[in-house]
Amino acid sequence: MDRKYLSSLNVKRRFMQISVFIFFFAVYYSSHYQNVLIGTFYSFKIGPIHIVDPYIYLTYFVRNISSPSIFLETFIGFLIPIVIAFFLGRVFCSWVCPYNFLYEIADIIRFRLTKRKIIKYYIPSSPRYRYLVLLILIVLGILLPFFPFYMVLPGLLSTFLHQIILRSWEFVSYFLVLFLIIFVVDFFLVKRVWCNLICPTGVLLQIFTWRRGLRVVKEDDVECGKCALCSFECPLGLTPHLDNHQTLCFNCGKCVAACERIRKGKNPLKFKTL
Amino acid sequence: MPIFKLKFQRYLRPPGALKEEEFIKKCIRCGKCQQVCPYNSIILTSWENPFQLGLPYIDARKKPCYLCMKCPPVCPTGALDRNLKDKEKVRMGIAKIDKNTCWAYQGSFCRACYLNCPIFDKALKMTDELLPVVVEEYCVGCGVCEHVCPVEPSAIVVYPPK
DSSP: OOHHHHHTHHHHHHHHHHHHHHHHHHHHHTTTTOSSEEEOSSEEEETTEEEEOHHHHHHHHHHTTTSSOOOHHHHHHHHHHHHHHHHHOSHIIIIIOHHHHHHHHHHHHHHHHHSOOOOOOOOOSOHHHHHHHHHHHHHHHHHSOSHHHHOOHHHHHHHHHHHHHHTOHHHHHHHHHHHHHHHHIIIIISTTHIIIIIOHHHHHHHHTOOTTSSEEEEOSSSOOOOOOHHHHHOTTOOOGGGTOOTTTOOOOOHHHHHHHHHHTTOOSEEEEOO | OOSSOOOOOOOBOOTTBOOHHHHHHHOOOOOHHHHHOTTOOEEEOOTTOGGGTTOEEEOTTTSOOOOOOOSGGGOSSSSBOTTOOOGGGOOSOEEEEOTTTOTGGGTOOOOHHHHHOSSTTTTEEEETTTEEEEOTTTOOOOOHHHHHOOSSSOSEEEEOOO
16 A cells, blocks of 8 residues: 555545444434434445444344244345455444444644643453453343443444434433443543453454455565554553554554654555455 | 233333233333324333333323324234224224312313313213213223323323223
């Protein structure tokens, strides 16, 4: 990939993140006038095509395994984000997820205010912890068909946006209390614990990622100068120059762009597929 | 297979909803039914029942269901029966009149529920032109009667099925 493309990749990513917000507002404002675009991040419909949050679908499927009616289009809606994650990794998290977008904006504000960049984010010492949390959340979502099942942040945030438009202040206030608890822990205490450990959607998308799909690699033919600028830029606090970040990386491309900028085109960090 | 049988207040679900147990299992709280409802009658549960966070219900007194039948086809999981198209076949609940507070039963000449019932003169009949009576086999449970009743609190209330 050439230099100009990668340095503007972050611009494109920001554009996409903002567009998602605007898109959902447009969907909610127009929900009485059109039937083509309906839904939230839990389950969205574009004409005949459904897209369903994979954790929500999985929990729903297992809960209703004895029931006959599982619709085909909803099942395909479950497969679509899985197939995208298979080839492109967790791009949903870095390009679409509204919670990640809000977190990155908050990080920028924190940097402007404190003039210090956080580089010590929480990273679980083993990927097994994430799978354990996912398992617990699936089991809880099946046995108790309420609270934990609904706690998928992209879905909750999008529903919250809709309730603001509807002026359902009860839901809005309930959500704000929930969200503030999560956000305060995630932003001030154990930084990035939601994205790196808990988020069931994120973990599921990563489980279905192909090892040879889109990923960041450190090529051996060009020598790494160990400047660690890539780690500095990483919004999740990973260390690409040590080449051990694969299970958490969400393919935002900031490390590759930074490496390119510093090495002026002869960079060891690159995107790679196959 | 919920491990706890939580006994809370029963809510009026959108038209076409399955039995309450099935409905809670199937509904994924996507919010599509709320989005297509042209009257904004559907509310998502929050403080009133934190164990049912996100589940859609209708508060008939606030805004009843006007039986436009736009919500059943959009439900992605079948928690609302997508084949339900006739408003007469809806079974959201049954209305019951409290004869102690209903003005017609106290001697006044009130026909508010009867005149506004969408299943006109079948689900709600006026006996002797004076006293409203609910005909349970036709009542769909939409709640328009509860919404228009001039008594506070409403003398006619829709009860969801058991």
